[in-house]
Amino acid sequence: DAGVTQSPTHLIKTRGQQVTLRCSPKSGHDTVSWYQQALGQGPQFIFQYYEEEERQRGNFPDRFSGHQFPNYSSELNVNALLLGDSALYLCASSSGGLTTGELFFGEGSRLTVL
Amino acid sequence: GQNIDQPTEMTATEGAIVQINCTYQTSGFNGLFWYQQHAGEAPTFLSYNVLDGLEEKGRFSSFLSRSKGYSYLLLKELQMKDSASYLCAVRSTDSWGKLQFGAGTQVVVTP
Numbered sequence: 058d059a060g061v062t063q064s065p066t067h068l069i070k071t072r073g074q075q076v077t078l079r080c081s082p083k084s085g086h087d088t089v090s091w092y093q094q095a096l097g098q099g100p101q102f103i104f105q106y107y108e109e110e111e112r113q114r115g116n117f118p119d120r121f122s123g124h125q126f127p128n129y130s131s132e133l134n135v136n137a138l139l140l141g142d143s144a145l146y147l148c149a150s151s152s153g154g155l156t157t158g159e160l161f162f163g164e165g166s167r168l169t170v171l
Numbered sequence: 172g173q174n175i176d177q178p179t180e181m182t183a184t185e186g187a188i189v190q191i192n193c194t195y196q197t198s199g200f201n202g203l204f205w206y207q208q209h210a211g212e213a214p215t216f217l218s219y220n221v222l223d224g225l226e227e228k229g230r231f232s233s234f235l236s237r238s239k240g241y242s243y244l245l246l247k248e249l250q251m252k253d254s255a256s257y258l259c260a261v262r263s264t265d266s267w268g269k270l271q272f273g274a275g276t277q278v279v280v281t282p
Contacts, residue, residue: 061213090269099175099258099272113267147213151268159204160270162213167215 059084061150061163069169070138078133078166082150088112089131090160091123093145102146106131107153135168143170175273177259182279183249191257191276193277199264205233206258206276214258218244246278248269254280 068091070076082089088107092100102115106125107149118120129150145167163166182204188268195203202221202279206214220226220235220242232245246253262268 066246088268092272097274099260099274100270102269102271105269107267114268115269136239159216160268162206162215164213 061148061161063146063148063163063166065166066164067167067169069171071139071171072138074135074138074170075134076138076167076168078135078146078148079130080133080148080150080163081130082148083161086150087129087153087160088151089125089129090149090151091131092135092149092162093117094145094147096144103118103133107157123164138170140170172229173193175261175271177257177273179274180279182281183250184281185249187249189246189249189278191246191278192258193242193244193259193273195240195259195261195269195273197240197261197263198236200237200261202262203242204234204235204260204262204270205231206260206272207255207257208258214251217257231271249280251280251282253277257272 064079070094077081090105091103103117104114105112109125111156120136145165147165148163177193205217207217208214220222225234230247235242256277258275259273260270
């Protein structure tokens with residue numbers, strides 16, 4: 058049973074560029090959440106996708122956008138990259154119900170902006 | 172909004188016990204989670220508390236007091252592999268499972 062998979066694992070971009078990160082949720086999960094984790098900090102919620110819609114959004118600018126596909130996989134796009142966007146981007150999957158909140162995290166995509 | 176506080180770092184000896192405290196303020200509480208994160212790896216789920224009291228799972232236990240906005244994670248019989256960051260996270264009633272994380276407590280286990 059495959060867990061949450063993310064790609065790429067590492068990438069380097071320069072300021073102003075755009076990046077797309079990808080996530081496949083754990084088998085049986087239909088909800089994908091994205092988190093940004095800066096060095097030495099806890100993960101910060103970016104947004105959550107369910108049934109191909111953005112269901113909830115954290116305090117991130119519109120440069121951060123996403124998409125969920127019919128197979129529940131998801132993409133995170135960041136435009137006009139800033140140095141401060143350098144972080145580990147974590148994808149977490151769960152089921153759509155509210156009875157449990159356990160999130161299963163992927164290994165993350167480490168983004169470095171130069 | 173939510174505010175979650177936990178110590179930055181704790182050091183303990185192999186075989187000992189360490190208690191990591193977490194205090195939180197939230198407009199509506201719907202569960203508290205503890206995750207373990209080794210350097211460069213994904214957070215992994217340790218425990219979940221939604222009612223007051225102690226939840227025990229092997230060497231790890233987690234306690235919750237909702238009236239005090241307080242939780243702790245107890246790690247017993249420490250092993251070197253327990254050296255990691257421990258993240259406290261709160262879910263509020265106005266979210267769809269979104270978690271608000273603390274900054275994490277780095278636990279260093281020494282021989």
